[in-house]
Amino acid sequence: MNARRIIQVLTLLVSIVAFFAFIKNKKESILLLxxxxxxxxxxxxxxxxxxxxxxxxxxDKGWGYxxxxxxxxxxxxxxxxxxxxxxxxxxxxxxxxxxxxxxxLTIPVxxxxxxxxxxxxxxxxxxxxxxYLCPFGLIMRLPSIKRPLMPNIDNLSCTNCNLCKKTCxxxxxxxxxEKLEIIGSKCILCYECEKICKFDSIxx
Numbered sequence: 040m041n042a043r044r045i046i047q048v049l050t051l052l053v054s055i056v057a058f059f060a061f062i063k064n065k066k067e068s069i070l071l072l073x074x075x076x077x078x079x080x081x082x083x084x085x086x087x088x089x090x091x092x093x094x095x096x097x098x099d100k101g102w103g104y105x106x107x108x109x110x111x112x113x114x115x116x117x118x119x120x121x122x123x124x125x126x127x128x129x130x131x132x133x134x135x136x137x138x139x140x141x142x143x144l145t146i147p148v149x150x151x152x153x154x155x156x157x158x159x160x161x162x163x164x165x166x167x168x169x170x171y172l173c174p175f176g177l178i179m180r181l182p183s184i185k186r187p188l189m190p191n192i193d194n195l196s197c198t199n200c201n202l203c204k205k206t207c208x209x210x211x212x213x214x215x216x217e218k219l220e221i222i223g224s225k226c227i228l229c230y231e232c233e234k235i236c237k238f239d240s241i242x243x
Contacts, residue, residue, distance in 0.1 A: 043230070043243075044230060044234075046091075047090065047091055047230070050091045050092055051091065051092070051093075051096065051097035051100070052097065054091075054092040054093065054094050054097055055094040055097040055098060057094075058094035059094075059153070077092065077175075077179070078175060078178045078179050078182075079182075081178075081179040081182045081183040081186070082182040082183070082186060083186055083187055083188060084186070084188055085179075085183040085186050085188065085189060085223060085226060085228060086176065086179045086180070086183050086226065086227045086228060087228055088175065088179065089169060089173075089176060089179065089227035089228065089229075090227045090228030090229050090230075091228065093173075093227075095157060095160065095161075095168060095173070096165075096169075096227070096229075098157050098161060099160075099161045099165055099168070102157075102158065102161040103161070103165075106162075113161075113162060113163060113164045113165075114162055114163045114164065115163075115164055116163055116164050116166050116167040116170075116171070117167075120167065120171045120172075121171075129171065129172070160172075164208065165208035165209060166208060166209045166210050166225075169208070169209045169225075169227055170209055170210070170225060176227075180224040180225070181224070183223050183224055183226075185223060186223060189221070189223050189226070190221050190226060190228070190232070190233070190241060190242065190243045191220075191221060191241075191242045192212075192218075192219050192220060192221060192240055192241060192242070193240045193241075193242055194218050194219075194240075196238045196239065196240045197218075197219060197238065197240040198238060198240075199214075199217070199218075199219060200237075201214075201219070202235050202236065202237070203219065203231075203232035203235060203236055203240075203241065204219060206231050206232060206234075206235045207231060207232055208227070208229060208231060209225045209226070209227055209229075210225060211225035211226040211227070212232060230243065
């Protein structure tokens with residue numbers, strides 16, 4: 040495990056502890072401003088919050104490890120969520136809620152609700168949350184489409200084996216013109232593609 044992955048594991052552990060601490064101590068306004076700050080930073084660093092600081096992502100990785108040990112496969116995201124007539128209304132509602140929360144700086148979320156919601160959401164593949172349900176993920180997708188710091192696939196060494204595409208939790212790798220490429224708006228900087236690539240073709 041390289042230094043970057045160690046830092047990622049540590050920040051994810053800290054994030055999930057801090058998240059529940061903020062909720063318990065009714066410091067949701069600080070949490071909200073923190074996330075908004077990361078949303079702005081996505082113009083340069085992409086969805087760094089999703090990969091390094093998202094409390095659900097931290098839980099999802101741990102829960103996914105448990106499910107793998109039990110040979111339980113995650114449920115694929117229902118195709119209904121990928122349809123425009125469903126996705127765009129959901130996005131509009133979530134963004135409207137964000138605006139309301141920012142204006143009032145309160146998030147009436149209870150820990151018992153999160154304790155129930157996290158395991159249920161984590162039963163589905165990660166793209167359900169990261170691509171379709173997370174309100175802050177929706178905000179970060181737009182500015183992170185094109186950015187200075189972004190993972191790339193070296194097509195000279197890439198053999199199009201599709202291992203990276205299959206392992207990507209958010210379907211951020213697509214085949215275009217017979218070449219694999221990483222879609223910036225979907226990439227959450229989890230580095231699973233880099234980890235599985237046998238030819239070191241993923242350049243971070």
